[in-house]
Amino acid sequence: xxxxxxxxxxxxxxxxxxxxxxxxxxxxxxxxxxxxxxxxxxxxxxxxxxxxxxxxxxxxxxxxxxxxxxxxxxxxxxxxxxxxxxxxxxxxxxxxxxxxxxxxxxxxxxxxxxxxxxxxxxxxxxxxxxxxxxxxxxxxxxxxxxxxxxxxxxxxxxxxxxxxxxxxxxxxxxxxxxxxxxxxxxxxxxxxxxxxxxxxxxxxxxxxxxxxxxxxxxxxxxxxxxxxxxxxxxxxxxxxxxxxxxxxxxxxxxxxxxxxxxxxxxxxxxxxxxxxxxxxxxxxxxxxxxxxx
Numbered sequence: 001x002x003x004x005x006x007x008x009x010x011x012x013x014x015x016x017x018x019x020x021x022x023x024x025x026x027x028x029x030x031x032x033x034x035x036x037x038x039x040x041x042x043x044x045x046x047x048x049x050x051x052x053x054x055x056x057x058x059x060x061x062x063x064x065x066x067x068x069x070x071x072x073x074x075x076x077x078x079x080x081x082x083x084x085x086x087x088x089x090x091x092x093x094x095x096x097x098x099x100x101x102x103x104x105x106x107x108x109x110x111x112x113x114x115x116x117x118x119x120x121x122x123x124x125x126x127x128x129x130x131x132x133x134x135x136x137x138x139x140x141x142x143x144x145x146x147x148x149x150x151x152x153x154x155x156x157x158x159x160x161x162x163x164x165x166x167x168x169x170x171x172x173x174x175x176x177x178x179x180x181x182x183x184x185x186x187x188x189x190x191x192x193x194x195x196x197x198x199x200x201x202x203x204x205x206x207x208x209x210x211x212x213x214x215x216x217x218x219x220x221x222x223x224x225x226x227x228x229x230x231x232x233x234x235x236x237x238x239x240x241x242x243x244x245x246x247x248x249x250x251x252x253x254x255x256x257x258x259x260x261x262x263x264x265x266x267x268x269x270x271x272x273x274x275x276x277x278x279x280x281x282x283x284x285x286x287x288x289x290x291x292x293x
Contacts, residue, residue, distance in 0.1 A: 003057060004050045004052070004055060004057045004075070005028070005029060005049070005050045005055050005056060006029065006047065006048065006049035006050065007029065007033070007036070007046075007047070007048050007049070008045070008047050009033075009036040009037060009039075009040045009045065009046040009047075009048075010040060011040050011045050012041050012043075013041070013042075014043055015043055015044065015045055015087060015090055016042070016043040016044055016090070016289055016292060017043075017044055017045070017087070017090045017092065017093060017288070017289075017292050018044065018045040018046070018047065018084075018086065018087050018090055018091070018092045018093070019036075019039055019044050019045070019046045019047070019092075019093050019094075019095055019288070020047045020048075020049075020079055020080060020083050020092070020093070020094045021046065021047070021048045021049075021095045021097075022049075022051070022094065022095065022096040022097070022100030022101075022103055022104055023048070023050070023051065023054070023097055023099075023100050024097045024098030024100050024124065025098060025099035026054070026062065026194060026195055026196050026197075027054070027188075027193070028050050028055040028056070028191075028193045029049050029050050029055065030048075030055075031191075031194075032048050032272070033048070035272050035277075035281055036048055038285075039281075039285060042285050042289075044285070044288075045083070045086060045087055045090075047079060047083045049075070051072055051075065051099075051100075051103075052065075052067070052071040052075060053065075053071075053198070053202060054193070055193055056193060058193075060150060060199075061196045062152070062196050062198035062199050062202055063149070063150050063198070063199040063201060063202055064201060064202055064205055068201075068205050069205040069206070069208065069209065072103055072205075073103075073106075073107055073110075073111065076103065076104070076107055077107075077111065080094065080114050080117070081114065083114070084114035084115070084116055084117075087116075088116060089116070090116065091116060091118040091288075091292040092114055092117045092118060093117070093118055093119050093120070093121060093288050093292075094113075094121070095120075095121035095122075095284070096120070096121070096122055096123065096125075097123045097270070098123070098124040098125070098238060098269065099206065100123075101122040101123060101124065101125035102125065102206075102209055102210060102213060103209070104120050104122065105120065105122060105125075105213060105222075106209045106212060106213055106218070108223065108226065109212075109213075109218050109221040109222050110221065113223065113226075117226070118226075118227060118288075118291065118292055119226050119227030119229065119288070119291060120227075120228045120229070121229045121231065121284060121287075121288065122230045122231070122245075122248070123231050123232065123271060123272060124232055124233070124236060124238055124239065124270065124271060125230060125238075125239060125244070125245055125248060126238055126240065126245065126248065127214075127244045127245070127251060128210040128211070128213045129214055130211060130214035130215065133207050133208075133210040133211035133214055134207075134211055136156075136203065136210070137204060137207035137208055137211055139155075139156070140153075140156060140200045140201075140203040140204035140207060141204050143155075143156070143200040144200045144204055148201075149199060149200060149201025149204070150199045150201060151199060151200050151201075152197045152198070152199055152200070153200050153203075156200060156203055157197055160203075161174075161197075163237070164177040164269075165177045165237075166237075167235075167241070173186075173189060175188055175189060175195060177236075177238075177268060177269055178268065178270050179269065179270045179273050179274055180235070180266070180268050180274060180275065181273065181274060181275050184270065184273045184274075216251060216254075219252060219255040219256035220255050220256065222252075222256045222257050223257065224257045225257065227257075227258075227260075227291045228252055228256070228258065228259040228260070229259070229260050229262070229284070229287055229291075230245050230248055230252070230259050230260065230261045231245075231261075231262045231263075231264075231271060231280070231283070231284065232244075232263055232264070233263070233264050233265075233266075233267030233268050233271045233274070234263050234264060234265035235265070235266060235267060235268045236267070236268050236271075237268075237269070238269050242263050242265075245261060245263065246261060260287065262287075264276075264279075267280075
């Protein structure tokens with residue numbers, strides 16, 4: 001596992017369980033160090049890691065290469081196995097933020113999870129639209145054939161990340177949608193491993209995931225024993241200002257193993273980094289501890 005960055009943060013008291021954290025698009029696992037340290041003080045082992053195409057070790061940031069989405073899924077499999085091996089008798093949870101939330105949900109529906117996996121925490125997520133995901137997939141496939149899979153398309157950027165800022169006009173920066181705390185936004189902008197543009201090949205692979213998750217048959221493939229927690233900001237444009245997470249939780253209750261929903265009305269996309277993040281951190285820890293008891 002030397003080809004990518006990851007971190008194991010052990011519990012500093014009698015361990016309650018293990019949390020694996022999957023970060024979002026165009027960022028890296030180091031941004032979760034504060035949250036991981038908080039969880040470790042509460043009695044949780046925490047494993048964070050960088051997705052392929054992300055972090056300091058990425059050869060081409062925002063691009064997956066010939067392996068495609070299997071590179072993302074395979075690395076998650078390795079990380080889950082490692083976490084399970086470190087504490088096989090303790091409950092294991094998987095938290096995914098934004099792209100990470102879709103990654104985790106798609107993975108759990110398609111592949112076996114470790115036997116001690118108790119549940120999923122989906123943060124900054126959405127209920128995906130089949131038509132929109134299909135159009136994005138076809139468009140990026142066309143651009144990939146014409147310009148190559150490593151091509152970075154201004155059009156795709158305009159249709160995705162740039163539209164998120166429209167709800168916050170006049171915006172101070174192009175990333176105001178990320179968080180209401182200007183210091184967090186400025187740190188994000190200054191971080192060379194954040195905010196990069198992903199290739200059309202990456203978007204083609206990711207839109208296939210979104211398309212799969214738009215179908216209820218995918219949710220029906222989730223293990224019935226899983227506890228699923230859905231948390232999001234009410235001012236998060238990725239989740240359509242709370243509508244998307246609400247719809248996802250409803251779909252999971254009807255077609256999947258069920259879900260608990262928690263919305264934070266004034267928070268934006270990165271609820272784990274908002275000014276009142278301590279409330280979110282404590283809520284997540286309490287919820288996973290209660291469901292693990």
